[in-house]
Amino acid sequence: MKKALALLLSAALLCVLLAGCNSNNETIEVYLNANFPPFEYMEGNEIKGVDVDIAREIAKDLGKEVTFKNADFDGLCTSIASGKGDMAISGITITADRMEEVDFSKPYIKSVQYLILPDASTIAKMEDLAGKRVGAPVGYTGQLRISDEMEKGVLKDTDTNLKTYKSAIEASQDILNGKLDAVVMDELVAQSIAEDTDGLKAIKLVYADGSAVEEEYGVAVKKGQEDLLEKINATIDRLVSEGKIDEFVINHSK
Amino acid sequence: MLTAALSFQPVADWFAGMWDTIADGFTRTFIRHENYKLFIEGFGNTLFIAVAACLLGCVIGVLVAVAKVYNAQTGRLRPLNALLNVYLAVFRGTPILVQLLILYYIVFKSVDNALLVAIIGFGINSGAYVAEVVRAGIMAIDPGQTEAGRSLGLSAGVTMRKIILPQAFKNILPALGNEFIALLKETSVAGFITVVDLTRAGDLIRAQTMDPYFSLFFVAGVYLVLVLGLTWILGRVERRLRRSDRR
Numbered sequence: 001m002k003k004a005l006a007l008l009l010s011a012a013l014l015c016v017l018l019a020g021c022n023s024n025n026e027t028i029e030v031y032l033n034a035n036f037p038p039f040e041y042m043e044g045n046e047i048k049g050v051d052v053d054i055a056r057e058i059a060k061d062l063g064k065e066v067t068f069k070n071a072d073f074d075g076l077c078t079s080i081a082s083g084k085g086d087m088a089i090s091g092i093t094i095t096a097d098r099m100e101e102v103d104f105s106k107p108y109i110k111s112v113q114y115l116i117l118p119d120a121s122t123i124a125k126m127e128d129l130a131g132k133r134v135g136a137p138v139g140y141t142g143q144l145r146i147s148d149e150m151e152k153g154v155l156k157d158t159d160t161n162l163k164t165y166k167s168a169i170e171a172s173q174d175i176l177n178g179k180l181d182a183v184v185m186d187e188l189v190a191q192s193i194a195e196d197t198d199g200l201k202a203i204k205l206v207y208a209d210g211s212a213v214e215e216e217y218g219v220a221v222k223k224g225q226e227d228l229l230e231k232i233n234a235t236i237d238r239l240v241s242e243g244k245i246d247e248f249v250i251n252h253s254k
Numbered sequence: 255m256l257t258a259a260l261s262f263q264p265v266a267d268w269f270a271g272m273w274d275t276i277a278d279g280f281t282r283t284f285i286r287h288e289n290y291k292l293f294i295e296g297f298g299n300t301l302f303i304a305v306a307a308c309l310l311g312c313v314i315g316v317l318v319a320v321a322k323v324y325n326a327q328t329g330r331l332r333p334l335n336a337l338l339n340v341y342l343a344v345f346r347g348t349p350i351l352v353q354l355l356i357l358y359y360i361v362f363k364s365v366d367n368a369l370l371v372a373i374i375g376f377g378i379n380s381g382a383y384v385a386e387v388v389r390a391g392i393m394a395i396d397p398g399q400t401e402a403g404r405s406l407g408l409s410a411g412v413t414m415r416k417i418i419l420p421q422a423f424k425n426i427l428p429a430l431g432n433e434f435i436a437l438l439k440e441t442s443v444a445g446f447i448t449v450v451d452l453t454r455a456g457d458l459i460r461a462q463t464m465d466p467y468f469s470l471f472f473v474a475g476v477y478l479v480l481v482l483g484l485t486w487i488l489g490r491v492e493r494r495l496r497r498s499d500r501r
Contacts, residue, residue: 074457074460074461075460075466077464078460078464078466081464082466097462097463097464098464100464101464101465133366135448138454138457138458138461139457139458139460139461139462143458143461144461144462147287147458147462151287151288163368163448164445164448164450164454164457164458165448166446170359173359174359174448177359177363177364178364178366179364179366
């Protein structure tokens with residue numbers, strides 16, 4: 001009896017171990033952080049979103065299956081750089097810092113930073129954030145930009161309080177609880193959260209001179225994979241020319 | 255000579271390249287954007303939360319343990335005892351991270367001081383563990399000690415404070431030390447409620463540098479040094495307390 005049990009347990013363990021290393025060539029593993037609607041979000045226990053659809057198209061063109069791995073955003077590029085997963089598609093803004101770590105495909109969508117505010121807020125531009133409590137998730141463009149501005153830009157020496165979260169949704173919760181005055185977030189995500197939440201609005205984040213914080217998302221892959229990158233770029237070209245990406249955005253924006 | 259020098263060139267290049275990578279990583283992680291200030295802030299917050307929560311946990315733990323022992327001996331505090339059992343079950347039975355999130359987003363919804371919420375959360379949580387450790391310590395003291403104290407005319411409270419607790423404390427010190435070490439490391443989840451602790455400081459710097467090595471190993475090293483320091487202090491206290499032992 002004991003022996004049978006031991007055998008059964010070791011068999012189970014072996015299965016887990018084998019399942020753990022699915023480094024076969026039939027599937028591509030895509031890393032993302034499913035807290036970023038409409039680009040990626042959970043519906044039930046299923047990950048959905050614009051990036052998910054794009055990943056499926058890329059997999060289709062490569063003739064492979066696709067699996068998704070839901071991870072923390074601040075670790076996505078690091079994971080890809082260290083050889084975990086095949087690519088990260090998670091609304092990742094192409095920046096010089098990140099390009100030192102991973103290679104990016106050509107941009108598949110343009111975005112701009114927005115502010116999520118309480119309905120009654122009078123904040124209208126970057127300079128208005130001086131001395132306010134501003135929230136953003138760790139590693140997002142908003143967080144990096146605000147800390148930059150606080151260090152040497154328009155928010156320097158203004159005792160602005162930047163609070164960091166794991167996701168935009170948690171940060172927005174803190175506005176409703178009165179612990180935050182604004183959240184800095186990418187355009188579509190900000191609009192999606194503001195639409196779904198009573199008492200919140202989303203406005204474009206601009207400086208006093210009218211300029212916005214523009215950015216482009218790309219697919220991140222491990223450095224030195226020219227072949228893969230070329231195929232991803234081909235898929236992106238196809239999707240853009242077919243108008244598919246706009247279609248995905250509309251589909252997932254309810 | 256010349257050929258030997260040539261064959262060493264790749265190795266020398268490799269070391270030089272390695273050195274550049276390390277120096278670059280170090281600069282990006284600690285110097286650029288004055289990142290070391292963020293680490294100092296995180297270190298301060300981690301230490302502050304750990305020490306304050308530890309004190310709070312000790313106060314709660316001793317009070318709970320004494321109340322439970324008193325009830326076990328006299329049966330006079332039944333309702334309170336039932337309440338304390340619920341407290342122990344809930345706070346030892348749910349993850350600290352979930353407790354923190356509940357405290358921050360629901361219970362202290364309108365308290366805009368995440369550091370305070372963290373201290374309360376870790377303190378209450380730690381109190382539950384300390385209570386059981388202290389209770390075990392009190393129960394391990396011979397009942398003859400209480401009887402002797404009471405026979406000498408001391409009140410129940412004085413007997414507990416002056417006779418039982420000091421002896422119990424000596425016995426449970428290693429177990430308490432364990433709890434403090436666990437508490438110190440558990441504070442690493444404080445970042446989830448916006449506190450910039452050591453771990454979150456590392457997260458923020460890593461998000462900016464995209465270099466995992468320096469920030470992660472540095473953060474791990476600081477925790478290790480803190481725990482080693484704590485172990486050393488506890489060892490000293492233990493030795494000091496043993497001086498009165500019969501040998």
